[in-house]
Amino acid sequence: MRLTVSEKSISLRTPICSFDAMNGILCPQCESKLDSGQLTKADVDASIKLVQLSQKIQQIEKFTLNSCQESNGDYVLYLNSADIMTIRQSRELYRILQGEFVGKIWLVEERCNDKKFIEDMFFPIKILTVSQLWALGGVRKTKVIISGRKTPKFPIDVDKVIVISKHLRRIELVVEFERK
Ligand SMILES: [Zn+2]
Structure with a gap:
């Protein structure tokens, strides 16, 4: 994808407001x-960065x-699904967007359910199943099984996903891999 310059x-x-975002001052x-x-x-x-x-x-x-939403220095950006698709199709666009933030950015679809939130957080990793389980004391946990096994090049910081999911959505994640 070519990145084009515009002055509109x-x-x-x-x-x-766009005026505020443009000028960096709030009305x-x-x-x-x-x-x-x-x-x-x-x-x-x-808003100002974008x-x-x-x-x-x-x-x-x-x-x-x-x-x-900010979580421990990382940022979850809630965008429309078409916007997320656009970014995922262009490494360059992703790199530019990430370059604006000090922490890592995570792209999540607006108003998604927990399953979609988890899938977006793990993108591009394929998730096999997301299921609910009840731990001792009636604590509801969400178990995620990731396809394949964890390789040294695994691109997602699983611990960060667990912390962010708990912080922003109160999801208690248990992450397992299909193969050990
Ligand atoms: Zn305003």
Whole structure:
């Protein structure tokens, strides 16, 4: 995919007003949403970064950033599924987007269920099954079985996925591999 340069006005949608994202300053309305917790600092930061990128990269202009959540220095960006597909089809676009953030970025589809959240977190790794299990004390855990076995080149930091899933979605993950 070729990355094209554009100088049009903003059509990217973000949780803050595009004017705010463009100028890096919040209007009173967005400011009060931030104060009330309706918006987070991660939402604001990610909106500004994406709007700046969208000025240079046409593909990003069409994106809808629904929200951004921070977890221990990493960022989960909630985008529309078409946007995620676009990014996954271009290593270059992914690299540019990741380059804007200090921590690792994770791309998750907006309003997805837990299973989809887990699948997005593990992308491009194939998950065989996601199932619920009850541990002692009535704690609900979510067991994930990953296809194949864990190789030294395994691209996903499983421990991070476990921490982020618990922090952001209260999912207690148990991750196993199909083969030892
Ligand atoms: Zn605003």
